[in-house]
Amino acid sequence: MSTDGRSTDASAGFDVGSANFVRLVTRADGDALAASGLVARALAERGTPFQLTVGRTVAERTHRSQAVADESAAGRDLTLVVGAVDADVPRLDTTDRPATLAAVDLVRVLDVDPDPVLALAGLVAAGVDPGAGESEWILETAQERGLVEQRPGVAVPTRDPVDGITHSTRLCAPWSGDPDAVRETLESADVPVDSVTDLDGDDQRAIGSLVALDAVGTDEATATAAESVERVLRPYATPDGPFETVGGYADVLEASARTEPGTGAAFAMGHGAREPTLDAWREHGRNAHDALSAASTGRYDGLFVVGVDDGPVETVARIAAAYRSPEPAALAVGNGEVGLVTRARDSIAATVERIARDLADATLDSSEAGDGSEPTVEYDVGRRRGYLRYDGSLDDSTVIETVRGVL
Numbered sequence: 001m002s003t004d005g006r007s008t009d010a011s012a013g014f015d016v017g018s019a020n021f022v023r024l025v026t027r028a029d030g031d032a033l034a035a036s037g038l039v040a041r042a043l044a045e046r047g048t049p050f051q052l053t054v055g056r057t058v059a060e061r062t063h064r065s066q067a068v069a070d071e072s073a074a075g076r077d078l079t080l081v082v083g084a085v086d087a088d089v090p091r092l093d094t095t096d097r098p099a100t101l102a103a104v105d106l107v108r109v110l111d112v113d114p115d116p117v118l119a120l121a122g123l124v125a126a127g128v129d130p131g132a133g134e135s136e137w138i139l140e141t142a143q144e145r146g147l148v149e150q151r152p153g154v155a156v157p158t159r160d161p162v163d164g165i166t167h168s169t170r171l172c173a174p175w176s177g178d179p180d181a182v183r184e185t186l187e188s189a190d191v192p193v194d195s196v197t198d199l200d201g202d203d204q205r206a207i208g209s210l211v212a213l214d215a216v217g218t219d220e221a222t223a224t225a226a227e228s229v230e231r232v233l234r235p236y237a238t239p240d241g242p243f244e245t246v247g248g249y250a251d252v253l254e255a256s257a258r259t260e261p262g263t264g265a266a267f268a269m270g271h272g273a274r275e276p277t278l279d280a281w282r283e284h285g286r287n288a289h290d291a292l293s294a295a296s297t298g299r300y301d302g303l304f305v306v307g308v309d310d311g312p313v314e315t316v317a318r319i320a321a322a323y324r325s326p327e328p329a330a331l332a333v334g335n336g337e338v339g340l341v342t343r344a345r346d347s348i349a350a351t352v353e354r355i356a357r358d359l360a361d362a363t364l365d366s367s368e369a370g371d372g373s374e375p376t377v378e379y380d381v382g383r384r385r386g387y388l389r390y391d392g393s394l395d396d397s398t399v400i401e402t403v404r405g406v407l
Helices: 030-046 058-071 099-109 116-125 133-144 161-167 179-187 201-217 224-230 246-259 261-268 274-293 313-323 349-366 396-406
Strands: 021-027 050-055 077-082 296-300 303-307 329-334 337-342 378-382 385-389
Touching: 021 030, 021 058, 030 050, 030 077, 030 099, 030 116, 030 246, 030 261, 050 058, 050 261, 058 077, 058 378, 099 116, 099 133, 116 133, 116 246, 161 179, 161 201, 161 274, 179 201, 201 224, 224 313, 246 261, 246 274, 246 313, 261 274, 274 313, 296 396, 303 313, 303 396, 313 329, 313 337, 313 385, 329 396, 337 396, 349 378, 349 385, 349 396
Parallel strands: 021 050, 021 077, 303 329
Antiparallel strands: 296 303, 329 337, 337 385, 378 385
16 A cells, blocks of 8 residues: 555544444535545445444534443444534544545555545545645546546536536536526537537537636626636546546535535445435535525625525635635625635634634523523534524624624
8 A cells, every 4th residue: 555645643542443333423514524435435444333424513513422422432432523523532633634634544544545536526625726735645646546637627527517517616607507508608619518428628628718707707706716716627537436527526525515414425435326416416506606696795804795595605605705705704694504714724713613602692692582591503613614503583784793803
């Protein structure tokens, strides 16, 4: 087995190799799903029984991990968490490094060869370009094995470019979410959208050029749109992979983590379910683009706010931060949830925790029940992103001012 790349004791503080049973409790995003899938596949190869569950918030993961840890304290069972947790249990990842990299380290410690395509998809979901930094050896391994090859075009999961471009949450242009508009745009460049098996390099280049021009050419596009769309062009295709490109794979992982985490986890573990996972991705993409196109917006010093009536707030915030926000942070607010995404490179975990505490205080101040119960604000943190779920009685202006007061 190759020993290139980062060499660390990935299992410091816990011993996966000697566990009789491993319970994985994971965060609900593409990076964490990929990491959990890598570990689960390694456990299956070693014949170690395991269970994988997804916790949407820190509180959910804490509750699940504490419950199973208490049950197995006397035995050789192990509970391993991917994502922030308020419990004294082993955690695979850290706040400043993708979970996928930690999982790759652990899998290699277990003397199992990690799937480089799944690892690359997890890293892209975490915001890391394929081959960047510690992932260089992973990309080289995939290329040496013929698992990936760079080509012209756009990073989408499906062979049909209309389907892929319409539902991608890594793109944002006037046609996003509208298959008829995407088809018309591609047909205007003589791309044979009805014969997708015949697409050649020139067709893919035409698709990439059209997508890039439309993503940066709209009045709503910001200076960061060019950088964002550039990361989706000239993708790494996966000839024998479950999806057409690494970037498309990442998009599917992110979408399924938000909408169908059980299905997404099963797919990451290698249990098939490709079509249900794609269906979840399509629904997620439609909802995100519909919500963003219908949203109200507001600009503050350092913060761009998107008011969402109904939609996946984290994904809306991510798209807005990439293509629509003139400020370094984007906040999507709607129906008792907020998604916060920053373009800064440092962790925002402490920021999100502080916002959660302040929102809890604001909920308590605004409560008229007077029953003495503590307000409930749940949150989650990932790399440069946060999610909060709170009492819907708080008005949006209070939420926005609370976030502004912490940023």
